[in-house]
Amino acid sequence: MFTLNVAAAAALVVRAASAADVFAHFMVQNAYAYDVGQWKTDIASAQQIGIDGFALNWIPPDCQGGLGWTVDRIDDAFTAAAAMNFKLMYSFDMSYSTCNIYWNQTFMGEMISKYAGNSATYRWNSNILVSTYGGDQVQQYGNDFFAGLKSSLSGSNAITLAPALTTYSLAAQDDATGAANKLMNDYSSIDGYFDWQAWPLNTGNNITATPDQAFQSALKSKGKTGPYIMSVSPWQYKDLNNGNPLDTWVAYSDTLFDDRFKQLTGDDVKPDIIELLTWNDFCESHYLRDLPNQQDTSAKDYVVLGDMGTYVWGQNHAPWRIIAKYYISWWKNGSPPAITMDQVVFWHRIHPKGATCSGGSSTAVRNAQYPDDAVFAWALVKEKSTISMSVGSNQYWTFEADNNGPATGMVPFPSDLGNGVTPEVAIMRNGQAVQSGKSSQVVQGYCTYQNFNPVVNLVGPGINVGPSS
Numbered sequence: 001m002f003t004l005n006v007a008a009a010a011a012l013v014v015r016a017a018s019a020a021d022v023f024a025h026f027m028v029q030n031a032y033a034y035d036v037g038q039w040k041t042d043i044a045s046a047q048q049i050g051i052d053g054f055a056l057n058w059i060p061p062d063c064q065g066g067l068g069w070t071v072d073r074i075d076d077a078f079t080a081a082a083a084m085n086f087k088l089m090y091s092f093d094m095s096y097s098t099c100n101i102y103w104n105q106t107f108m109g110e111m112i113s114k115y116a117g118n119s120a121t122y123r124w125n126s127n128i129l130v131s132t133y134g135g136d137q138v139q140q141y142g143n144d145f146f147a148g149l150k151s152s153l154s155g156s157n158a159i160t161l162a163p164a165l166t167t168y169s170l171a172a173q174d175d176a177t178g179a180a181n182k183l184m185n186d187y188s189s190i191d192g193y194f195d196w197q198a199w200p201l202n203t204g205n206n207i208t209a210t211p212d213q214a215f216q217s218a219l220k221s222k223g224k225t226g227p228y229i230m231s232v233s234p235w236q237y238k239d240l241n242n243g244n245p246l247d248t249w250v251a252y253s254d255t256l257f258d259d260r261f262k263q264l265t266g267d268d269v270k271p272d273i274i275e276l277l278t279w280n281d282f283c284e285s286h287y288l289r290d291l292p293n294q295q296d297t298s299a300k301d302y303v304v305l306g307d308m309g310t311y312v313w314g315q316n317h318a319p320w321r322i323i324a325k326y327y328i329s330w331w332k333n334g335s336p337p338a339i340t341m342d343q344v345v346f347w348h349r350i351h352p353k354g355a356t357c358s359g360g361s362s363t364a365v366r367n368a369q370y371p372d373d374a375v376f377a378w379a380l381v382k383e384k385s386t387i388s389m390s391v392g393s394n395q396y397w398t399f400e401a402d403n404n405g406p407a408t409g410m411v412p413f414p415s416d417l418g419n420g421v422t423p424e425v426a427i428m429r430n431g432q433a434v435q436s437g438k439s440s441q442v443v444q445g446y447c448t449y450q451n452f453n454p455v456v457n458l459v460g461p462g463i464n465v466g467p468s469s
């Protein structure tokens with residue numbers, strides 16, 4: 001029996017290193033109200049679309065005070081994940097440049113070792129995989145810090161390190177090979193890499209896979225054995241509402257989710273792991289998770305968003321998980337999944353980019369010139385169909401779809417928005433609407449608060465909210 005277990009464990013370990021695994025980035029600071037049951041609900045919702053694990057974004061618990069509870073939530077996360085055959089890895093948030101107590105190797109080592117025997121701990125080859133957000137821009141960290149962390153851990157606690165070092169990911173948008181080579185020279189301690197830059201950087205061009213290819217080939221040519229982790233995200237918009245125009249930005253994301261996934265299924269890049277950005281970063285507008293209930297303060301996923309809630313509440317993103325599910329299945333199985341339903345996912349912002357809003361202290365949104373004032377649609381249909389889209393006086397804009405794969409289309413906002421117009425979408429077949437529906441939000445020419453976070457809708461059956469729908 002003993003020998004058998006060892007052999008079975010070894011088989012699992014070997015499989016992990018070659019598996020196509022999908023993680024979603026999870027902000028632990030948004031899990032204050034969570035209990036084990038809530039973690040299980042989130043995990044079930046993630047598993048429904050093929051996500052294998054969460055990368056736990058963890059701010060140092062004593063950095064700015066008041067985050068000591070995160071240690072207990074992580075404990076609950078491991079309990080829930082182990083019970084559900086789900087994986088967890090740390091993504092130590094090393095981006096905070098002012099801390100009372102920074103991350104230190106002793107504490108990190110303890111937290112890593114604590115769960116070394118837990119089945120939810122994600123391993124790469126036989127090591128525990130550890131990731132970060134940052135670690136290159138704060139003087140307390142850097143290559144020597146990482147090297148020290150690694151050498152302090154051995155045996156079943158040994159780690160493989162695949163950090164996200166943002167200066168290199170940003171630089172790679174201009175000079176991918178140069179940034180990748182510099183990374184390898186500056187950070188000899190790393191085993192793998194996570195390229196955080198999932199969005200076009202201050203440009204109206206679509207994202208390319210050139211940085212992914214450069215980082216991955218640099219790792220290979222240095223003989224590194226860690227994973228290349230590819231980031232995939234649907235959107236980016238953040239407004240810190242502090243009056244500084246540099247602290248409000250949008251990234252050109254109109255068709256980003258579909259474009260980025262196609263790099264994966266089109267073999268532009270063959271990462272070892274995908275990390276979706278993100279599961280629950282509400283304030284950066286790239287959450288895939290259901291929105292919590294804003295009013296129910298006793299809900300186990302209750303979250304306080306403050307000013308940032310002005311552009312988050314009401315902006316459901318759940319149907320984006322349909323797009324993720326389709327491409328994740330394709331990537332894992334090597335072929336597109338059969339299409340068994342008629343679905344159109346469609347999304348739009350709720351005011352034109354040129355609107356002047358009455359509230360909020362932001363005077364300008366960086367990159368606001370790039371998004372198109374339009375409704376975007378992604379259709380997955382089981383038979384040849386015409387997708388019809390209308391918004392205000394722009395009526396019945398159509399595109400064709402069939403069961404070969406997703407089809408995309410758009411309809412621009414009309415110039416006259418009157419008192420507000422509600423986008424409508426129908427799936428037409430043989431002259432009949434087989435599915436139709438309206439957006440949950442209107443598009444208006446005026447706004448009380450600047451909002452470049454889209455609302456995402458679904459026509460047809462499937463994921464709209466909640467893990468069971």
Ligand SMILES: *[C@@H]1O[C@H](CO)[C@@H](O)[C@H](O)[C@H]1NC(C)=O
Nearest residue numbers: 060061062101102103104107
């Ligand atoms: C390391 O971090 C932990 C957690 O914040 C803290 O309790 C501890 O005091 C730190 N140790 C040192 C030496 O700074």
Ligand SMILES: *[C@@H]1O[C@H](CO)[C@@H](O)[C@H](O)[C@H]1NC(C)=O
Nearest residue numbers: 204205206255256258259408
């Ligand atoms: C980005 O790609 C989409 C197709 O997914 C295309 O419609 C759009 O025109 C592209 N944007 C730019 C700026 O090239």
